Amino acid sequence: MLLEVRDLHVEFRTRDGVAKAVNGVTYSVDAGETLAVLGESGSGKSVTAQAVMGILDTPPGKITGGEILFQGKDLLTFKEEERRKVRGAQMAMIFQDALSSLNPVLSVGDQLGEMFTVHRGLSRKDARTKAVELMDRVRIPAASQRVRDYPHQFSGGMRQRIMIAMALALEPALIIADEPTTALDVTVQAQVMDLLAELQRELNMGLILITHDLGVVADVADKIAVMYAGRIVESAPVHDIYKAPAHPYTKGLLESIPRLDQKGRELYAIKGLPPNLMNIPPGCAFNPRCPMAQDICRTDVPPLAEVDEDRRSACYFWRETLDARND
Amino acid sequence: MPAMTKTAEPILEVTGLVKHYPLTQGILFKKQVGAVRAVDGVDFALGAGETLGIVGESGCGKSTVAKMLVNLEKPTAGTIKYKGEDITKMSGRALKAVRRNIQMVFQDPYTSLNPRMTVGDIIGEPYEIHPEVAPKGDRRQKVQDLLDVVGLNPEYINRYPHQFSGGQRQRIGIARGLALRPEIIVADEPVSALDVSVQAQVINLLDRLQSEFDLSYVFIAHDLSIVRHISDRVGVMYLGRIVEIGRDAEIYDHPTHPYTQALLSAVPVPDPEAREHRERIILTGDVPSPANPPSGCRFRTRCWKAQERCELEVPLLAVPAEFRLTTDPTAHDSACHFAEEKHVVPTDDLDDGVK
Numbered sequence: 001m002l003l004e005v006r007d008l009h010v011e012f013r014t015r016d017g018v019a020k021a022v023n024g025v026t027y028s029v030d031a032g033e034t035l036a037v038l039g040e041s042g043s044g045k046s047v048t049a050q051a052v053m054g055i056l057d058t059p060p061g062k063i064t065g066g067e068i069l070f071q072g073k074d075l076l077t078f079k080e081e082e083r084r085k086v087r088g089a090q091m092a093m094i095f096q097d098a099l100s101s102l103n104p105v106l107s108v109g110d111q112l113g114e115m116f117t118v119h120r121g122l123s124r125k126d127a128r129t130k131a132v133e134l135m136d137r138v139r140i141p142a143a144s145q146r147v148r149d150y151p152h153q154f155s156g157g158m159r160q161r162i163m164i165a166m167a168l169a170l171e172p173a174l175i176i177a178d179e180p181t182t183a184l185d186v187t188v189q190a191q192v193m194d195l196l197a198e199l200q201r202e203l204n205m206g207l208i209l210i211t212h213d214l215g216v217v218a219d220v221a222d223k224i225a226v227m228y229a230g231r232i233v234e235s236a237p238v239h240d241i242y243k244a245p246a247h248p249y250t251k252g253l254l255e256s257i258p259r260l261d262q263k264g265r266e267l268y269a270i271k272g273l274p275p276n277l278m279n280i281p282p283g284c285a286f287n288p289r290c291p292m293a294q295d296i297c298r299t300d301v302p303p304l305a306e307v308d309e310d311r312r313s314a315c316y317f318w319r320e321t322l323d324a325r326n327d
Numbered sequence: 328m329p330a331m332t333k334t335a336e337p338i339l340e341v342t343g344l345v346k347h348y349p350l351t352q353g354i355l356f357k358k359q360v361g362a363v364r365a366v367d368g369v370d371f372a373l374g375a376g377e378t379l380g381i382v383g384e385s386g387c388g389k390s391t392v393a394k395m396l397v398n399l400e401k402p403t404a405g406t407i408k409y410k411g412e413d414i415t416k417m418s419g420r421a422l423k424a425v426r427r428n429i430q431m432v433f434q435d436p437y438t439s440l441n442p443r444m445t446v447g448d449i450i451g452e453p454y455e456i457h458p459e460v461a462p463k464g465d466r467r468q469k470v471q472d473l474l475d476v477v478g479l480n481p482e483y484i485n486r487y488p489h490q491f492s493g494g495q496r497q498r499i500g501i502a503r504g505l506a507l508r509p510e511i512i513v514a515d516e517p518v519s520a521l522d523v524s525v526q527a528q529v530i531n532l533l534d535r536l537q538s539e540f541d542l543s544y545v546f547i548a549h550d551l552s553i554v555r556h557i558s559d560r561v562g563v564m565y566l567g568r569i570v571e572i573g574r575d576a577e578i579y580d581h582p583t584h585p586y587t588q589a590l591l592s593a594v595p596v597p598d599p600e601a602r603e604h605r606e607r608i609i610l611t612g613d614v615p616s617p618a619n620p621p622s623g624c625r626f627r628t629r630c631w632k633a634q635e636r637c638e639l640e641v642p643l644l645a646v647p648a649e650f651r652l653t654t655d656p657t658a659h660d661s662a663c664h665f666a667e668e669k670h671v672v673p674t675d676d677l678d679d680g681v682k
């Protein structure tokens with residue numbers, strides 16, 4: 001296994017109290033495999049990714065438990081200097097917010113080039129050539145002219161592609177893409193996802209794709225992990241989940257998807273608000289919003305139960321949920 | 328949603344809108360060597376209570392149009408008429424009054440929120456500029472109501488933006504956009520960062536607010552399903568221009584412009600079984616630089632139908648000649664010399680079985 005996250009816990013200590021952002025996340029991804037991480041906004045997808053990358057804001061963030069095994073070694077036991085070597089060269093991240101992750105006072109060419117001067121010892125001139133190549137690869141028009149431009153001079157979508165170029169620069173073994181195509185139109189999104197998939201095959205990279213776009217997930221993922229309130233509530237191969245979700249939250253998500261060929265009245269939405277992470281409800285965190293909740297859901301935290309060999313659901317009523325699909 | 332009545336005066340009318348950003352060279356003595364033609368001749372009208380969706384390739388100028396509508400950028404040319412008056416020529420008090428009525432919700436929830444202000448201050452900030460809307464004593468309550476309206480816990484009023492997830496921040500931006508109860512909301516990818524369930528909540532909310540307050544929306548997004556859901560009409564942009572515009576069914580079920588067809592065919596379908604047998608139109612070639620757009624039709628360098636005429640003659644945005652005599656949904660504005668209908672959105676017969 002390329003990456004295995006085991007029972008990870010992350011907290012944020014703020015003035016208002018302790019926010020339990022990640023409460024026992026377990027997931028894994030192999031070389032050449034794509035894991036899609038879905039879930040409510042605020043459910044801890046990005047924070048988990050930041051912990052894996054070793055870029056969590058500490059403080060206020062703190063990893064309070066768990067292991068992050070990368071190629072068999074627990075990264076949480078590494079010194080910061082060893083961590084830094086892994087980052088960029090062996091694992092890279094494509095961020096959700098391109099503008100704030102790019103340096104506003106450096107041209108994009110210099111930022112891309114830096115990857116090669118710092119990590120690979122190339123000359124400035126060779127690094128510049130590499131930078132143009134990468135910009136071409138992610139389809140920035142007129143790359144050789146625009147390599148001197150600053151981030152604010154590019155559209156939102158272009159900045160995202162520059163981020164992707166930066167992550168791919170050193171051909172890492174694992175890429176974590178945090179909503180890499182949220183800012184892109186569908187044709188460029190298709191190109192970018194194709195490009196990511198192509199490079200993934202070529203380099204046998206593992207890919208963790210954090211996204212809200214269930215269309216993209218259906219297109220590229222091998223398996224899915226669904227998060228709610230800092231936990232994995234369901235994990236399964238991609239086909240299984242779309243056919244019949246085994247957790248009421250997943251079911252609600254799938255039912256909320258608007259459709260291209262229909263113009264319905266009102267979109268289905270899961271009722272209620274996501275939980276306050278400083279005050280997660282007892283029992284199953286989803287219970288106040290769950291149409292299937294029973295007494296036990298309000299008192300006992302449901303374990304991640306085995307639905308079948310490669311499928312898990314953290315719901316006491318996963319059987320009923322599976323069946324409800326066919327009503 | 329009210330359909331646009333052709334007779335009613337539009338609340339917003341945009342004509343010949345252009346924005347060019349100068350391209351300069353040299354550090355000390357900046358010399359203009361060209362221009363990024365971000366927006367290059369855009370016309371549309373927005374009816375009161377109507378939603379106009381705008382979609383298109385990234386970098387085609389959608390956000391630039393949005394910024395001009397709310398006066399964050401000055402157009403290089405063209406007019407923007409709000410209830411008949413050109414706002415690009417306004418200043419002082421008149422401009423301030425208009426700005427109150429046209430609010431924007433931004434694309435990027437990370438950079439559009441000041442990290443040093445509490446959420447309460449951010450959402451209440453518009454009241455500082457327009458104190459007549461909410462007297463000081465009422466503001467806290469108003470802000471808490473807004474938080475509730477967008478699905479955030481009102482107890483979060485004293486938190487800072489970094490304490491929220493991306494999606495939560497987007498909702499803060501929407502709450503701020505609503506604060507002054509504007510007539511027009513220009514929403515630049517307001518739901519891109521949200522998970523589908525929260526997205527559905529926000530879209531339902533925008534729908535509800537629209538009928539309650541007769542709001543008009545310009546709604547920019549990449550998600551074509553969402554755009555269809557919320558829009559009465561949809562405009563498709565490519566490289567600084569609108570290439571096709573019409574009612575939602577005209578665009579989605581009867582597109583006649585090849586770029587629209589490619590765009591619709593690329594929408595990922597939320598069904599892994601469909602992976603293998605999808606018919607995608609893959610566009611070849613690179614997006615041309617807006618600093619140096621192709622002659623004639625701007626889409627021709629990537630179009631499978633392009634002929635010599637496309638290189639020589641700019642296609643106008645109008646009902647193509649061959650459809651002019653019909654009344655069916657193919658008869659809508661499309662800037663293509665070789666416009667023809669093509670069905671690209673698969674209709675799922677099984678689901679429609681129940682009548």
Ligand SMILES: Nc1ncnc2c1ncn2[C@@H]1O[C@H](COP(=O)(O)OP(=O)(O)OP(=O)(O)O)[C@@H](O)[C@H]1O
Nearest residue numbers: 012021041042043044045046047490491492493494
């Ligand atoms: N620096 C921080 N201080 C305090 N709380 C934080 C901090 N960073 C994140 N959080 C909290 O941790 C929780 C998880 O955030 P995270 O960014 O992982 O959500 P997410 O699942 O990626 O959501 P989205 O889909 O909206 O991006 C959120 O509720 C957020 O408020």
Ligand SMILES: Nc1ncnc2c1ncn2[C@@H]1O[C@H](COP(=O)(O)OP(=O)(O)OP(=O)(O)O)[C@@H](O)[C@H]1O
Nearest residue numbers: 153154155156157348365385386387388389390391
């Ligand atoms: N301040 C600026 N200076 C120079 N060029 C700019 C500036 N702002 C935008 N541009 C350019 O104008 C064009 C249109 O940008 P805009 O942000 O409007 O695109 P968009 O359609 O909103 O794209 P996206 O879908 O990626 O958000 C792009 O080529 C962009 O690089």
Ligand SMILES: [Mg+2]
Nearest residue numbers: 045046096493
């Ligand atoms: Mg996130």
Ligand SMILES: [Mg+2]
Nearest residue numbers: 156389390434
């Ligand atoms: Mg934009």
